[in-house]
Amino acid sequence: MGNLNEASAFSQKSPYEIYQEWEGIPAYKDFIVPDLLKLELGHWDRTGGKAAFVNMEGAGGTCDTIVEEIAPGGQLKPVRHMYEKAVFILQGQGATTIWNEGGRKHTLEWQRGSLFSTPLNTWHQNFNAQGSEPVRMISLTDAPVIVNRYRNLDYIFNSSFVFTDRYSGGADEWGKGGRYLPEVKRGRVWESNFIADLWGFQPKDYKERGGDNRTTLFEFVDNTMSAHLSEFPAGKYKKAHRHGAGAHIVMLTGSGYSFLWEQGQDRNKKRVEWGRMSMFVPPMQWWHQHFNPGAAPARYLALKPWGFKFNVEDLRDTGEDVKKGGAQIEYEDQDAEIHKIFVRECETRGAQPRMAMFGT
Numbered sequence: 001m002g003n004l005n006e007a008s009a010f011s012q013k014s015p016y017e018i019y020q021e022w023e024g025i026p027a028y029k030d031f032i033v034p035d036l037l038k039l040e041l042g043h044w045d046r047t048g049g050k051a052a053f054v055n056m057e058g059a060g061g062t063c064d065t066i067v068e069e070i071a072p073g074g075q076l077k078p079v080r081h082m083y084e085k086a087v088f089i090l091q092g093q094g095a096t097t098i099w100n101e102g103g104r105k106h107t108l109e110w111q112r113g114s115l116f117s118t119p120l121n122t123w124h125q126n127f128n129a130q131g132s133e134p135v136r137m138i139s140l141t142d143a144p145v146i147v148n149r150y151r152n153l154d155y156i157f158n159s160s161f162v163f164t165d166r167y168s169g170g171a172d173e174w175g176k177g178g179r180y181l182p183e184v185k186r187g188r189v190w191e192s193n194f195i196a197d198l199w200g201f202q203p204k205d206y207k208e209r210g211g212d213n214r215t216t217l218f219e220f221v222d223n224t225m226s227a228h229l230s231e232f233p234a235g236k237y238k239k240a241h242r243h244g245a246g247a248h249i250v251m252l253t254g255s256g257y258s259f260l261w262e263q264g265q266d267r268n269k270k271r272v273e274w275g276r277m278s279m280f281v282p283p284m285q286w287w288h289q290h291f292n293p294g295a296a297p298a299r300y301l302a303l304k305p306w307g308f309k310f311n312v313e314d315l316r317d318t319g320e321d322v323k324k325g326g327a328q329i330e331y332e333d334q335d336a337e338i339h340k341i342f343v344r345e346c347e348t349r350g351a352q353p354r355m356a357m358f359g360t
C-alpha cells in the first residue's frame with residue numbers, strides 16, 4: 001500500500017479520491033443510478049471479486065457505496081477495515097463468516113433482500129452459495145471520512161485493534177433475532193444485526209409522513225450509521241421533508257418519481273424517475289418528496305450515515321411540521337403545482353389518485 005499521507009499532501013484531489021484511484025475499480029459519480037443490477041464492475045484486488053465505488057452527489061462526501069459481485073460458486077478474500085459498513089444483498093444467495101482477530105468464527109447465511117452489518121474492524125469473508133448465478137451486494141460505508149482523516153491505508157485495513165464493546169465474538173451477538181425498542185422514535189426502531197428479507201418485512205405505521213406511509217428504522221451492531229425501510233401505496237404521495245446528506249434510497253418495488261429542491265428554490269425542483277433497483281440521494285438539507293403514480297406499492301431501503309442510537313447529527317424531527325420547528329412540509333402548505341402534477345402523472349400511468357385530503 002502506498003503512502004497516502006504523502007501522496008495527498010497539497011493535492012487537488014482528496015485523500016479518499018486518491019485511495020479510490022489506487023484501488024483500480026470504477027468510481028461512478030451520479031445523481032441517480034437507474035439500475036444497480038446493471039452497473040458495470042471491475043476486478044478488485046482487495047477482495048478478489050468485482051466491485052465499483054458509487055459516489056452519489058447527494059452524499060456530499062459523508063459516506064460512499066460499493067457495489068460488489070461474487071462469482072457463481074466463488075468467495076472473496078477475508079478483509080477488515082476501520083470504517084463501518086452496512087450490506088444489502090441485491091441478488092443471489094450466500095454467507096458471511098466473521099471473527100475477531102484470534103477469535104472464533106461465526107457464519108451467517110443470507111439471500112437476496114438480506115440486510116446486515118459486519119461490526120467495526122471484524123474480519124469478514126463473503127461466499128456465494130450458488131453455482132448458477134453471481135451474488136450482487138451494495139454496502140454503505142463511511143470510508144470517505146475515515147480515509148480523509150487518517151490517510152494511512154495500513155491502519156485502516158490492517159489494524160489489529162478489537163472493538164469488543166461492539167462485538168465480543170459471541171455466537172448470539174451477530175445475526176440473531178431482533179426487537180422493536182418501544183421507547184425510541186415512537187416504537188419504530190428495530191434493533192438487529194441481521195434482517196433476513198426486506199421484501200418480506202412489514203414496516204410500522206408512520207402516519208406523520210402522510211400517504212399511508214409505513215417505516216421501520218434499523219439500528220445494527222452499535223454502528224453510527226443506520227437504515228430504514230419504507231413503503232407507501234399506489235396512487236399516493238408522502239409529505240416533503242429534509243435532513244442531512246447521505247441517505248441512499250434503494251428502490252425495491254414500484255415505479256414513480258421524486259422532487260428534490262433547495263430551500264427557496266420551489267420553482268427549480270429537480271425531478272428523478274425511479275423504478276426497481278434505482279438509487280438516489282437527496283443532497284444536504286434539500287427538500288424531497290416521493291410520489292407513487294404506479295401500479296404497485298413503492299417500497300425502498302434507505303442506507304444512512306447517521307442513526308438514532310448515537311446522537312451525532314443535528315437532527316430535526318422529520319415527522320414534525322416545519323412551522324413547529326420540525327423538518328416536514330404539511331400537505332396544506334405545499335406548492336399547489338405538486339398535486340396537479342401528481343394527478344396528471346396518475347392519468348398517464350393509469351393509477352387512481354387516492355389523496356383524500358385533496359378530494360382525489
Ligand SMILES: [Fe+2]
Nearest residue numbers: 241243247288
Ligand atoms: Fe429523507
